[in-house]
Amino acid sequence: VVVAHLVLPWLVWAASVAHRSWSTAGVASILAAIVIACAPSLAPAFAIVFVVGVILTATVLRGRGLARVIWLVVPTIVVFAPLVWTRLSGGEHWALLADPGVPLADPAGTDVARRALLALGFPGAVTGDVPSADGWGAFLPGVVAAWTPLLVAPVLVLGLAGLVLGRSIPALVLAITALTGLGTAAAAIGVAVASDGPDAVTLFPGAALSLTWIAALCAAALALDAIPGAERAGARVRGTLAVITMATLALSAVPALTAPLRGAAAITEGTTSTLPAYVEAEGRGGLSTATFVMAPTADGAVVADVVWGETASLGGQTTLRTARSAPDAGDERTAALVAALVADPDGSAVADLAAHGIAFVVLGEGADSDAARAFRLVAETALDQRADLEVVGETAKGKLWRITGTVADRPDAHAGDAWRTALVQAGAVIAALLLALPTRRSLEEARRRSRVVGRSGRTRRSPRPPRHPARRVAEATTATTTDRDDAGES
Structure with a gap:
């Protein structure tokens, strides 16, 4: 999502002028694919804005640049077509919106205060651990901190004014963009398509709010640009409003900007591995060694996972696993192995693990509850009794066992026809990159067009170069001589 926050402003800028040249259309199409890959929940909002853009290009511009606007979605469609086909064929339509990466549960609710x-x-929202949504609760009393989110009111008021005072077409597009972003954020907190063990994980509304913020800031700029008045008076009013708006926004961001210095940042440096140090050292040679990890939950259930290599990495995360609506054959097999390990100390569960390339078993601490502690005691006793497991010892990540038997090599993954799909996807991306390269003609056309986004892209008149003083004297002398000659002839 962080990447989406960084790319969204560039996408808005490039997409707003994509109808002018193929270079900007190529850049915007690449940025659109990146944003959708980082925040798939923005796809419905982007689709609505795209349809509006196509309609405006076909009507207002009479079709000029329509092909460039249509190209904006081509790389995204080609890149995500296999995933869309897989989800639709499996009946998991909502899973297409799942956020990539490690699923994290949202502690905030969906009440009226959260939506406000x-x-x-x-x-975010105000919870027991978070006294204020913007972080000012760490500096101010709770009664005062509850009102600090209103510091963003100036930019929102200017944004609403921009929709009335600004140029009609840009204002219309910005209004639709802001509403779709806000609607997506409001809907996201109530849609759960992924899971983190027994917990359902809703969509993160931050990416949609970034889209709303960009539209609000652009609308505020339209309002400042449209303020009437004399040249100096209008400049004073615009400058004053701009300073007030930026000052309140900066003041609102103080808690977030100072959080790393205060040690209150939500993002901190993690450990080098999610597995015990012994397994980390054994797995540094590659992804040939796997670890079977079990962790009890608060209700006594078990979350099991297979980690290849030295740690669970971000590259090993996929929404094909975290956003499944029903268990597959692998999940059922994993559950059966967990039950066999705990309930049957003399069974063949360990041999089955070794046959799949698993060399270690970790029993994590899990939740802090009576049910979790009871399961951990039973599981630890059963695993200690197995002759085909060697106790390595207690670690910071849980108790570790090593399989003493022969561990099979990791089976090779068969790509099948996936290379053909990857070739088509790479072709679409390469085509977009080639379009994004500027040419001499595109640069010359860009210099002749208005640089104001949202204004007509008509050719600008080049200012007449000033004449040299000596040239003006020569022209005046020539004119005087001509007049004298005419007078003599007459």
Whole structure:
């Protein structure tokens, strides 16, 4: 999602002028694919804005640049077509919106207060651990901190004014963009398509709010540009409003900007591995060694996973696993192995693990509850009694056992026809990159067009170069001589 936050402003800028040249259309198409890959929940909002853009290009511009606008979605469609086909054929339509990466549960709710904070542009909510949505609760009393989100009111008021005072077509597009972003954020907190063990994980509204914020800032700029008045008076009003708006936004961001210095940042440096150090050292040679990890939950259930290599990495995460609506054959097999390991100390569960390339078994601490502690005691006793497991010892990540038997090599993954799909996807991306390269003609056309986004792209008149003083004197002398000659002839 962080990548989506960084790329979204560039996408808005490039997409707004994509109808002017193929270079900007190529850049915007690549950025659109990146944003959708990082935040798939933005796809419905992008689809609505894209349809509006196509309609405006076909009507207002009479079709000029329509092919460039249509190209904006071509790389995204080609890249995500296999995933869309897989999800639709499996009946998991909503899973297409799942956020990539490690699923994290949202502690905030979906009450009216949360939705009001979303309308102000804050994805979080006031909870027991978070006294204020914008972080000012760490500096101010709770009664005062409850009102600090209103610091963003100036930019929102200017944004609403821009929809009325600004140029009609840009204002219309920005209004639709802001509403779709806000609607997506409001809907996201109530849609759960992924899971983290027994916990359902809702969509993160931050990416949609970024889209709303960009539209609000652009609308505020339209309002400042449209303020009437004399040249100096209008400049004073615009400058004053701009300073007030930026100052309140900067003040609202103080808690977030100072969080790393105060040790209150939500993002911190993690450990080098999610597995015990012994397994980390054994797995540094590659992904040939696997670890079977079990962790009890608060209700006594078990979350099991297979980690290849020295740690569970971000590259090993996929929404094909985290956003499944029903267990597959692999899940059922894993559950059966967990039950066999705990309930049957003399069974063949360990041999089955070794046959799949698993060399270690880890029993994590899990949740802190009576049911979790009871399961951990039973599982630890059963695993200690197995003759085909060697106890390595207690670690910071849980108790570790090593399989003493022969561990099979990791089976090779058969790509099948996937290379053909990858070739088509790479072709679409390469075509977009080639279009993004500027040419001499595109640069010359860009210099002749208005640089104001949303204004007509008509050719600008080049200012007449000033004449040299000596040339003006020569022209005046020539004119005087001509007049004298005419007078003499007459």
